[in-house]
Amino acid sequence: MDLEKIEKLNELKEKGMITQEEYDKAKTKALGGDVPATASVDMDNRTYSMLMHFAQLCGYLLLMCGWIAPLVMWLIRRDDPYINEQGKVVFNWIISSFIYFMICFVLWLIFIGIFLTIALGVISIIFTVIGAIRAKDGVIQNYPMSISFFTVDPSVGAPAE
Structure with missing residues (x-):
């Protein structure tokens, strides 16, 4: 147990220098314990x-x-590995949904594209909410149906074991 280190940490916390x-x-680390897995990100x-x-x-x-x-948000904090990977996930979906929309737009000529465009709008909302929760x-994790334009490393946000 390192009491000096804990006292120094307490001083920093009281001065408002650390949260x-x-x-x-x-x-926890000074006492020899493991940092909780939820603290990895x-x-x-x-x-x-x-x-x-x-x-x-x-x-919308x-x-x-x-x-x-999302592009501005990603570029502002791109230096953080977790946010960088999440930005890749977001833009994989944005580019993929744009391609899907172009296909639907062409299919408007045979009227099925109207229904596909509506379906694309609905699943875009659903995938966005699921992605935000994750x-x-x-x-x-990439959205379902997302084409991988940017390689996403899911281990960046994984808890330390």
């Missing part, structure tokens, strides 16, 4: 990633905002 979560992780990163997924829904309000907002849980 309670950072204090708890460092204290910072909660702030999870929330930010969830919002990046939800930002796709802006496209303003044309082109559904890919501009991002909040610390899981990195």
